Amino acid sequence: MNKTLLLILCDFLLLNLLALTRWEKAEPIPPKQPAVPQMAANAATKDQDLVEAMKMSMADERATREALTQKLSATESSLAQREQNVTQLQADQTRLSAALSATQRSAADLSQKYAAATQDASMTKEELARIQRELDDKRAEAERQRQSLASLTQQQVDAKQKIEGLTVAVKVAEQEKQLLRQAADSLKTQVEAERQDRLKAQAATTQLAQGVGQLAEKSGELTKEIRDNRPINANVLFSDFLANRVTAKFTAVRAGVFGPATREKEAATVLVTDGEKIYALLHIDDTPFPLSENSLDWEKVSAEFSRPPAYHSRIPALHFLSLDPRVLVLPVDPAQATALGVKVYPIALEPFKFPEAVLVNGGGKGYGEVGFKLDSSQPGFVRVDNRFFKRLFGDFAPSRGDLVLSKTGELLGIMVNSDYCALVTNFLPYKTLTTGDNVKSQHTADLLNDLAGRVHLLPLKLQ
Numbered sequence: 001m002n003k004t005l006l007l008i009l010c011d012f013l014l015l016n017l018l019a020l021t022r023w024e025k026a027e028p029i030p031p032k033q034p035a036v037p038q039m040a041a042n043a044a045t046k047d048q049d050l051v052e053a054m055k056m057s058m059a060d061e062r063a064t065r066e067a068l069t070q071k072l073s074a075t076e077s078s079l080a081q082r083e084q085n086v087t088q089l090q091a092d093q094t095r096l097s098a099a100l101s102a103t104q105r106s107a108a109d110l111s112q113k114y115a116a117a118t119q120d121a122s123m124t125k126e127e128l129a130r131i132q133r134e135l136d137d138k139r140a141e142a143e144r145q146r147q148s149l150a151s152l153t154q155q156q157v158d159a160k161q162k163i164e165g166l167t168v169a170v171k172v173a174e175q176e177k178q179l180l181r182q183a184a185d186s187l188k189t190q191v192e193a194e195r196q197d198r199l200k201a202q203a204a205t206t207q208l209a210q211g212v213g214q215l216a217e218k219s220g221e222l223t224k225e226i227r228d229n230r231p232i233n234a235n236v237l238f239s240d241f242l243a244n245r246v247t248a249k250f251t252a253v254r255a256g257v258f259g260p261a262t263r264e265k266e267a268a269t270v271l272v273t274d275g276e277k278i279y280a281l282l283h284i285d286d287t288p289f290p291l292s293e294n295s296l297d298w299e300k301v302s303a304e305f306s307r308p309p310a311y312h313s314r315i316p317a318l319h320f321l322s323l324d325p326r327v328l329v330l331p332v333d334p335a336q337a338t339a340l341g342v343k344v345y346p347i348a349l350e351p352f353k354f355p356e357a358v359l360v361n362g363g364g365k366g367y368g369e370v371g372f373k374l375d376s377s378q379p380g381f382v383r384v385d386n387r388f389f390k391r392l393f394g395d396f397a398p399s400r401g402d403l404v405l406s407k408t409g410e411l412l413g414i415m416v417n418s419d420y421c422a423l424v425t426n427f428l429p430y431k432t433l434t435t436g437d438n439v440k441s442q443h444t445a446d447l448l449n450d451l452a453g454r455v456h457l458l459p460l461k462l463q
Contacts, residue, residue, distance in 0.1 A: 005083075008075060015072045019065060231407035237358045238367040240409070244342040245270055245364055246307050248280055248315065248330060252288040253300040260299075263288040268363030270403065271332055271344045272411045272424065278337050278344055279319075279329035279427055280305070281414055283401035284451070287318070291326070291455055295448035301435045303330065307340050319429035323380050324422045324458075325451040326400070327414055329429075347424055348410040351382075357412050358405045359384070359398055370398065372421065381420045381462060382413070420462055430454075 250265045267286035271278055284291060289298075303315035313336050321327045337344060352374065359370045371385040384398050402415040413423045431447055433439070455463060 011075055012072065015068050015075070019068050019072070231354055231356075232409050234358045234367065234369050237405050237407075237409060238360060238364075240343065241270065241360050241367075241403075241405070242364050244345075246280065246305055246340055246342060248282060248286075249304055249306060250287050251300075251302045252298045254296060254298045267401075270411070271337060271340070271342060272329075272347060273344045274347055274427055277427065278332040278334070280332060281403065281411070281424065282328055282330065283414060283416070284320070284326045284328055286401055287328070289444070289448055291448065291452040295445040295452070297440060298444045299440055300437050301433065301439050301444070302437075303435050305330075305332070305336065305340065307342070311339060313339065314435070316435060318433045318435070319427065320431040320433075320451055321424075321426075322428045322430040323424070323426070324416055324462075325430055325454050326416050327422050327424070329427050345405075345409070345411040348406045348408075348412050351406060351412050351423055351425075354407040356407060358407065359415070360403045360405065361399065362402070370404075372404075375420075378420070378459070378462060380425075381416070381422055383420055384415070416462065 245268045247266060247268050252263045253260050255261070265286060265288045267282055269280050269282055269286075272281050273279070289295075303318065305311070305313050305315060315330045317331060319329050319331065321329060332340075356369050356371050358367060360367045372382040373385065375381055375383050384404075398415055398418055400415050400417050404412040404415065404421045406412045411424060413421045416422045431451060433442060433444065433447060
């Protein structure tokens with residue numbers, strides 16, 4: 001709050017307090033004096049003095065009150081004037097603030113206009129310089145064009161002179177053209193004749209090329225036929241066998257008297273195919289299930305392929321073939337064949353093309369050429385000439401499980417005993433044993449006894 005206004009209010013409150021106070025009631029009660037014997041003359045004089053004093057006091061009081069009233073009125077007028085001045089000052093302040101804001105905005109606008117004017121002035125100078133440069137360029141271009149026009153004029157004069165000379169040359173050329181046209185017609189006739197001769201030569205060449213192609217095709221067929229009918233050296237066949245053999249390992253477990261009985265077997269063989277599926281070919285004596293002993297139920301049977309350095313894969317089943325139950329095949333899926341990375345031997349389509357074959361003993365322990373003969377009573381088997389084989393190789397004689405390869409490198413069959421070879425022409429299974437950790441339900445004893453019984457039904461020379 002304004003200090004001046006506060007002083008005025010304090011003065012106003014003090015005057016109101018003084019004006020409204022009843023001083024007659026606020027005077028102290030004079031103490032009572034003991035009665036004094038009054039005399040008649042003295043008593044009248046004291047009352048009059050007291051009345052006079054009271055009148056004078058009341059007159060002073062009235063004068064003081066009137067003075068205070070006048071002063072209060074003056075104070076109120078001054079206060080109202082000051083309030084009016086304050087209001088005027090506030091109005092002036094608001095007006096000045098608005099004027100100041102407007103002035104600031106005008107100054108900002110002027111600054112922007114000044115900057116824009118400065119930029120326009122700069123741009124105008126640049127524009128003038130650019131226009132001056134363009135004017136100079138136009139002048140230079142006009143000078144160049146003037147010079148070019150003069151040059152073209154001179155060239156036109158020269159051209160007219162050349163045209164006059166060329167007109168004469170054209171007339172000469174027309175005459176030469178007529179002469180050349182006549183010569184061209186003559187040459188066209190010669191070219192047409194040569195083209196006909198060329199067409200005849202091309203036709204003859206095409207016929208000759210077709211004849212050469214047919215001759216080459218027949219030559220390829222002839223080469224293939226010669227290759228198919230040419231026997232392969234036994235050393236080459238055996239080396240090829242060693243490079244492509246795989247190992248099949250079998251493990252069978254069953255209950256024994258003193259605990260589980262385990263039998264393991266391992267054999268080397270090759271992969272064969274009928275054009276659709278791939279198998280590994282073995283004799284039953286290469287497994288833990290020989291037919292020469294009394295069969296018992298096996299509880300666990302496992303089999304796997306292996307090949308150096310560290311390849312192993314599971315064999316899911318054993319198929320005993322219908323052509324002879326002693327011959328079994330192990331299925332090989334394409335992924336296993338690819339992983340093994342060995343040659344797959346095709347079965348022989350013409351097993352009797354050559355009278356001799358190559359026999360590989362013991363999965364690659366030995367080999368030799370052996371002759372064989374057909375047996376009309378047993379068309380699925382051939383008889384091996386043991387005497388001739390023994391005479392060539394001494395103590396090394398054919399035995400069951402030996403693989404027999406044709407002289408063209410195809411698989412001919414497998415020896416079922418020391419005299420007869422079973423010709424492998426298909427892979428039709430007679431019985432199947434699925435490998436696994438629990439094969440009790442397959443009753444392996446009955447399966448093997450069935451296989452042994454079928455072998456016993458064969459002629460004695462094949463057993």
